[in-house]
Amino acid sequence: MTPIDPARGVEAANIRSLWRRLSRDRVAAAGLWMLLILLLSAIYAPLIASGAPYFLFVPEAAAGSGFGALPSGWSFPLFSGLFDRHQFQSGVDLFYNGLLVASPVLLGLLCFRRARRRIWLPLLIWLGLAALLAPVLVHGEPSRDYRRKLDRLSDQGHAVRALFPPVPYSFTATDVFRTVEAPSSAHLLGTDRAGRDVLARLLFGARMSLSIGLVAVSIYILIGVVLGALAGYLRGWVEALILRFVEVVACFPSFLLVMTLIALVRERSIIHIMIVIGLTEWPTVARLVRAEFLRQAELDYSQAARALGLSRLRIIFRHILPNALAPVMVTAAFGVAGAILLESGLSFLNLGDATVSSWGQVLRAGRETGELHLILAPGLLILISVTMMNLVAEGLQDALDPKLDHIR
Amino acid sequence: MRSYVLKRLLIFLPTLFLITIVVFGVVNAVPAVPQTLAEGQEAGQIRESYRIFQQQFGLDLPVFLNVRYAVSVGEVRKLLERLLEERGDRFSDPALELSELGRHAANGLLRIAADPSAPDTLRDLAALWFGRVVRYRVVPGEDADLRAFKNRENQAIDALAEGSRGGDLDRQRRAARFAAWIEAHPERFSPGVLERLRITFLETRFAVYLSNLAQLDFGLSMTNMQPVLPTLLNRLKHSLVLSLSAIFLAYLLSIPLGVLSAVLRGTTFERGLSILLFALYSLPTFFAATLLLRFLSIGDPFDWFPSGDVRTLKGFEQLTGLEQLLDRAHHLVLPVFCLTYGSLAVLSRFTRNSLLDVLASDFVRTARAKGLPEAVVVFKHGLRNALLPLLTLMGNILPAVFSGAVIVEIVFDIPGMGSFIYDAILSQDYNVIMATTLCAAVLTLLGYLFSDLAYALADPRITLERGGVE
Numbered sequence: 001m002t003p004i005d006p007a008r009g010v011e012a013a014n015i016r017s018l019w020r021r022l023s024r025d026r027v028a029a030a031g032l033w034m035l036l037i038l039l040l041s042a043i044y045a046p047l048i049a050s051g052a053p054y055f056l057f058v059p060e061a062a063a064g065s066g067f068g069a070l071p072s073g074w075s076f077p078l079f080s081g082l083f084d085r086h087q088f089q090s091g092v093d094l095f096y097n098g099l100l101v102a103s104p105v106l107l108g109l110l111c112f113r114r115a116r117r118r119i120w121l122p123l124l125i126w127l128g129l130a131a132l133l134a135p136v137l138v139h140g141e142p143s144r145d146y147r148r149k150l151d152r153l154s155d156q157g158h159a160v161r162a163l164f165p166p167v168p169y170s171f172t173a174t175d176v177f178r179t180v181e182a183p184s185s186a187h188l189l190g191t192d193r194a195g196r197d198v199l200a201r202l203l204f205g206a207r208m209s210l211s212i213g214l215v216a217v218s219i220y221i222l223i224g225v226v227l228g229a230l231a232g233y234l235r236g237w238v239e240a241l242i243l244r245f246v247e248v249v250a251c252f253p254s255f256l257l258v259m260t261l262i263a264l265v266r267e268r269s270i271i272h273i274m275i276v277i278g279l280t281e282w283p284t285v286a287r288l289v290r291a292e293f294l295r296q297a298e299l300d301y302s303q304a305a306r307a308l309g310l311s312r313l314r315i316i317f318r319h320i321l322p323n324a325l326a327p328v329m330v331t332a333a334f335g336v337a338g339a340i341l342l343e344s345g346l347s348f349l350n351l352g353d354a355t356v357s358s359w360g361q362v363l364r365a366g367r368e369t370g371e372l373h374l375i376l377a378p379g380l381l382i383l384i385s386v387t388m389m390n391l392v393a394e395g396l397q398d399a400l401d402p403k404l405d406h407i408r
Numbered sequence: 409m410r411s412y413v414l415k416r417l418l419i420f421l422p423t424l425f426l427i428t429i430v431v432f433g434v435v436n437a438v439p440a441v442p443q444t445l446a447e448g449q450e451a452g453q454i455r456e457s458y459r460i461f462q463q464q465f466g467l468d469l470p471v472f473l474n475v476r477y478a479v480s481v482g483e484v485r486k487l488l489e490r491l492l493e494e495r496g497d498r499f500s501d502p503a504l505e506l507s508e509l510g511r512h513a514a515n516g517l518l519r520i521a522a523d524p525s526a527p528d529t530l531r532d533l534a535a536l537w538f539g540r541v542v543r544y545r546v547v548p549g550e551d552a553d554l555r556a557f558k559n560r561e562n563q564a565i566d567a568l569a570e571g572s573r574g575g576d577l578d579r580q581r582r583a584a585r586f587a588a589w590i591e592a593h594p595e596r597f598s599p600g601v602l603e604r605l606r607i608t609f610l611e612t613r614f615a616v617y618l619s620n621l622a623q624l625d626f627g628l629s630m631t632n633m634q635p636v637l638p639t640l641l642n643r644l645k646h647s648l649v650l651s652l653s654a655i656f657l658a659y660l661l662s663i664p665l666g667v668l669s670a671v672l673r674g675t676t677f678e679r680g681l682s683i684l685l686f687a688l689y690s691l692p693t694f695f696a697a698t699l700l701l702r703f704l705s706i707g708d709p710f711d712w713f714p715s716g717d718v719r720t721l722k723g724f725e726q727l728t729g730l731e732q733l734l735d736r737a738h739h740l741v742l743p744v745f746c747l748t749y750g751s752l753a754v755l756s757r758f759t760r761n762s763l764l765d766v767l768a769s770d771f772v773r774t775a776r777a778k779g780l781p782e783a784v785v786v787f788k789h790g791l792r793n794a795l796l797p798l799l800t801l802m803g804n805i806l807p808a809v810f811s812g813a814v815i816v817e818i819v820f821d822i823p824g825m826g827s828f829i830y831d832a833i834l835s836q837d838y839n840v841i842m843a844t845t846l847c848a849a850v851l852t853l854l855g856y857l858f859s860d861l862a863y864a865l866a867d868p869r870i871t872l873e874r875g876g877v878e
Contacts, residue, residue, distance in 0.1 A: 027683060248426045251849045251856070255811030256829065260845055263833040264437065341692055345815055348694040349830065367698060375702075379695040386690035387683075394686065 021399035028395020031388040038385055042206040043099050049200035051170035052077035052087075052146055053162035062158035070149060077146065078165070087170060090356060092211045092270070093204070102127060145173070169197035171204040171357055180369050189377045192365045198374065201357045202381055208358040209382075212274055212343045213336035213389075219278025221332050224285025225321070231286065232293025232324075233316045242286065250283040258342060262351050270353045273346060277339050285331055292324035326400045333393030337386045344382055412864055420857060427849045428621070432614050435842050436471045467613065468508045474611045476512040477599055484509075484516030488533055506537055513541050514590060514597050522583035524576065531579055538586055539565060542596075565589070617842075627839035629832075636843045640828070644847065646718055647817070647824035651809045653740065654747035658805070659798075662752050666759025667791060673764065682757075689753035693812050697746045697819040704742065713742050716821030743820045747812050751805050758801055763794040799863045806855035810848050 023029050041048065056075045063072030081087050082097045099106075105123065147168060153160045167188070175195030183190045189198040231242040249257075261276045262268060296302055297320065305319045344360025346352045348367070352360055359378050366374030470476070487502045487509075494500035506513055520526055520534040543565055544558040568585045590597045599607060609615060620627060626636040665681065672678045702708070705715040714720070719736050727735060766772060767790050775789045776782075814826030821827075825844055832840035 027679065244423070244426065247423055248430055251423070251427055251807075251852045252845065253807040253810035253848050253852060255814055256826075256845060256848050259814065259829070259833060260841060261434065263836075263841075264434070337690060341690070344692055345694055348692075348815065349818065351833075363695070372702065375695075375698060379692065379699070383687070383691055383695065386692075387687045390686050390690050391683065394682075 018396075018399050022395055025395040025398065028392050028399075031391040031395065034388045035385070035392060038206055038388075039210065041203060042210055043096055043103060045171075045203040045207060046078065046082060046097065046100065046165075048165055049167035049169060049171060049197070049203050050078050050081075050087075050165050051168065051173050052081050052144075053150075053164045053168075054078050055161075055163055056146070056150075057161040058153070059158055059160070062153050062156070062160060070144070070146075070153075077144075087172070090208075090270070092208060092356075095211075096207045098127060167197065167200050167203070169200045171196065171200040173197075180371060180374070182371075183373060190371070190373055192362070192374060193369050194365075198362065198366075198377055201362050202359065202378060205357050205359040205362050205378070205381075206385075208270065208356050209340045209343065209360070209385075210336075212270065212277075212358060213339040215274040216277035216281070216339040216342075217332050217335040219275060220280075220282040220335070221285055221328060223278065224282035225289050225325075225328060227282070228286035228289025229293060229316050229321055229324070232290035233297060233312065233320065239290070243290075246283040246286050249280070250287075252280070254280050255342065255345060258346065259349070259351060262346060268351075268353050270356050270358070273343055273353060277342055281335065281338070285328060288327045288331060289324055292327055293320060296320045296324050330393060330397045330400060333396050334390060337389035337393065340382065340386055340389075413861060416857060416860060416864075420853065423853060424850065427853070428618065428846065429614070431842055431845050431849070432617060433471070435838055435845075436613060469611060469613045469616065471613050473609070474607050476509050477604055477607055479509055479512055479516060481516040481519045484513050484534075485520055485530075487513075488517075488520065488530055488537070492529060492533060506541065510541050511596055514538060517541065518583065518586050518590060521579070521586060524580070528579070535579075535582055535586070539568065542589070626843040629840050630837045631832075631835050631840075636839050640825070640840075640843050640847060643823055643825050643828045646822055647810075647813055647826065649718075650740065650743055650747065650816070650822065650824060651806070651813055654744050654809055655751075655802070655805060657744060657748045658751040658755055661748070662755035663759055663791075663795070663798075665752065665756040667763060667786065669756065670760040670763040670767070671786060673760070685753040685756060688749045691749065693746055693750065693815045694819060696749070697742070697816055700742050700746065701819065714739050718822055743816045743822060746816045746819075747809055750812060751808060754805070755798070755801065759794065759798060762797050763790050766790045766794045796863065796866055799866065800859050802859035802862075803852075803856035807848075807852045810852065 022032070047054075054076065056070070056077055058070045058072050058075075060072045063070055082101065083094060088094055088097060102123075109120075109123070146162070147164070150160050150162055169187075173196065175191065177195070178187070178191050179193055179195045181187055181191045187197050187199070189202065192198055192201070227242050227246075231239040257280045258276050261280065262273060265272045265276070293316075302315060302320050305315045310319075340359070343352060343358060344363060347354075347358060347360030347364045350364065352358070352364070354361060354364075359382050363375060363378035363382070366378060484506075487506050490502040491497075491500065491506070494502060497503060517534045517538040521531050521538060523531065526534075543562050546555060546558055546562075568582070568589055595603070617627070624637060626640065628634065629636050629639065665685070669678045669681055700713075701715055704710050705713045718739050719732070720739075724732065724735065763786075767786070772785060772789050775785050780789075810826075813824065814830060816822070817824040817826035818830055825848065829841060829844040829848075831837075832844065
């Protein structure tokens with residue numbers, strides 16, 4: 001006999017009607033589309049901006065030997081370099097590259113609804129394993145400056161053929177001869193102080209900034225939901241303790257707290273920033289979840305679950321929690337935008353991780369040069385994406401609020 | 409009502425205490441040895457000066473709980489053996505640990521010095537350190553009698569180890585003299601239960617800090633050795649002017665905006681306004697501040713506003729009172745704008761929704777049915793009731809404004825709290841970091857308290873069970 005799980009069915013129906021309401025809101029729908037574009041360009045960033053060509057044909061006679069020489073015949077440097085640790089240093093990039101490789105499968109799943117339910121779990125496990133194993137599996141080749149090499153070869157009269165991505169620069173490749181350039185046809189958004197292409201940096205920065213938002217928010221949602229659920233259902237001294245703690249943490253202006261905490265970390269990396277943001281922003285979520293729990297615990301279904309003699313933890317996490325998550329979703333949606341802003345603020349104050357190319361870091365690098373266009377490009381990108389996220393979050397809030405139906 | 413206020417005030421103190429614990433724990437979580445401590449030639453000197461620095465700031469005590477009296481002979485012996493490996497270097501890690509243990513290591517050292525089976529070098533080292541750890545520490549600024557007493561006692565301690573020329577018998581005699589000394593001072597070397605409790609909780613960094621705090625002593629800044637409090641108050645003044653005028657302006661602007669978008673709900677104008685406000689809400693403060701500075705103050709294309717600080721530096725004293733005020737206001741325009749625009753969306757949204765809620769209620773329908781003009785309905789019946797919940801938002805806006813103020817103060821070069829803590833963070837100035845964080849937290853707490861009390865005053869239905877912290 002399979003246990004009946006009323007929560008699940010209700011949840012699915014809710015999500016469908018929520019989706020309908022959300023897509024009826026034109027502003028939120030437009031925001032969703034733009035966010036989708038942002039996400040796609042984050043995933044496919046290497047296909048848009050890379051120093052390596054999609055394909056490369058080098059005649060036998062032109063292929064040299066020795067360090068950094070090009071292989072003869074057909075090769076596909078961009079694709080074979082996706083897990084190259086010289087081109088993608090951070091785990092975040094490797095994860096997105098894994099998504100890129102898996103994206104045809106994901107797309108297929110979206111199209112064939114039937115298969116979806118059965119394949120989700122193995123797929124997620126596979127993705128997780130791939131993300132874990134990626135740093136082990138990656139190979140390393142000496143990084144080459146393909147364009148310069150190919151130019152030289154064709155100058156010598158060899159029939160080399162190559163197709164470069166629209167932005168033919170790697171986001172890490174520096175060029176000491178072309179630093180702080182104004183936008184031109186070669187570099188659409190110019191170059192920074194180290195001669196890196198700003199457009200490529202911003203494309204890959206989308207990966208970093210989105211990850212910061214998602215990971216930081218996941219951390220604090222997790223903390224907040226667990227603490228809020230415990231407080232809301234167990235009541236008594238647990239609740240008093242958690243509430244006191246919430247109140248204490250909520251008293252610190254978050255940016256101040258994040259700044260202080262991050263300054264105490266010796267070797268800052270992007271992971272530390274995510275964790276610190278996660279550790280400081282959870283009180284709002286805990287409060288919300290607790291309030292929602294107090295409300296839900298009075299409703300018939302949770303009393304029925306109690307009457308059935310189900311264990312407390314089961315009632316908390318399987319029955320009440322799925323129904324109490326609606327306001328949390330809104331907080332999470334606003335939170336991603338907030339976390340991206342926080343990180344860029346930290347980067348602006350030189351308290352971020354200068355080795356990654358998040359949007360905030362690009363802006364900081366631009367500000368150091370004092371060139372207006374180097375500040376405007378990342379700043380406007382942050383502004384637009386964060387606005388979109390906030391508008392979607394707002395739409396979500398309205399869609400979840402049944403009261404608004406009769407007001408509108 | 410009165411009991412609510414009383415309860416709310418009573419909760420204030422424990423929360424303050426918890427906040428202090430959190431701030432203190434976080435700031436002291438870092439290992440005490442700074443990263444600049446180098447190995448090599450001058451490492452000894454640097455370490456020694458750092459040790460003196462630590463003693464000066466009380467950093468040689470444990471953070472929260474002091475159980476050093478429970479140190480065992482085995483642990484002391486291990487420290488001594490490590491010290492031997494370092495060839496007795498006074499500035500090595502085990503030596504620092506021994507001097508941190510202080511008088512609590514005396515019993516262990518005595519046992520080792522008296523142990524005939526221990527190697528002679530170890531026994532001699534134990535005796536040497538015994539003489540060091542039992543000495544009284546002379547603190548600058550104490551009265552002459554105490555100092556004279558300490559000096560006398562310290563001479564007596566130095567005499568204990570004298571006259572020992574090696575050999576087993578000499579070592580035994582020396583150990584016996586040590587033992588006699590320890591027995592003569594039971595209050596220092598064999599603490600009773602009460603004394604142990606006192607040491608556990610009170611001989612800690614936290615207790616020292618807390619007792620200083622109770623006297624409003626925030627310690628010295630480690631960078632310029634000046635007391636933190638006067639500087640903090642001076643800087644707080646600038647921050648408060650900035651934040652409060654931003655909050656005032658935000659309320660002033662967002663209430664009409666909120667009313668407007670409630671009355672015009674669903675129209676294109678309202679949607680456009682809401683998108684605009686959301687864009688402002690999403691506009692990073694540092695970006696806006698940088699651009700404003702770039703366009704409006706450095707003369708390219710405009711130089712309407714000064715680029716930093718809170719007043720003109722040259723000739724400020726010659727201005728009349730009104731001109732001084734105007735000068736300050738002129739300096740405040742850009743920073744206050746940067747702090748204000750972000751909270752407009754939240755506040756006006758809240759006003760709008762709250763007003764819509766009220767307008768949907770029965771008494772408004774009655775008012776309309778009476779044939780009252782719409783303006784009277786909205787402003788007299790609606791808005792009055794809708795503004796109440798806006799008071800509670802005050803508590804949420806305050807931390808956000810403080811957070812924003814950090815960046816604004818840094819960009820506009822305002823000597824406020826935000827730039828104070830930023831500089832302190834960059835130079836790892838613990839006392840300043842703690843004092844500033846505490847101050848910000850207390851101000852936020854006061855903000856919550858204030859908004860709760862104001863709400864309770866305005867709405868007699870509120871009790872502790874329904875409003876406030878719940």
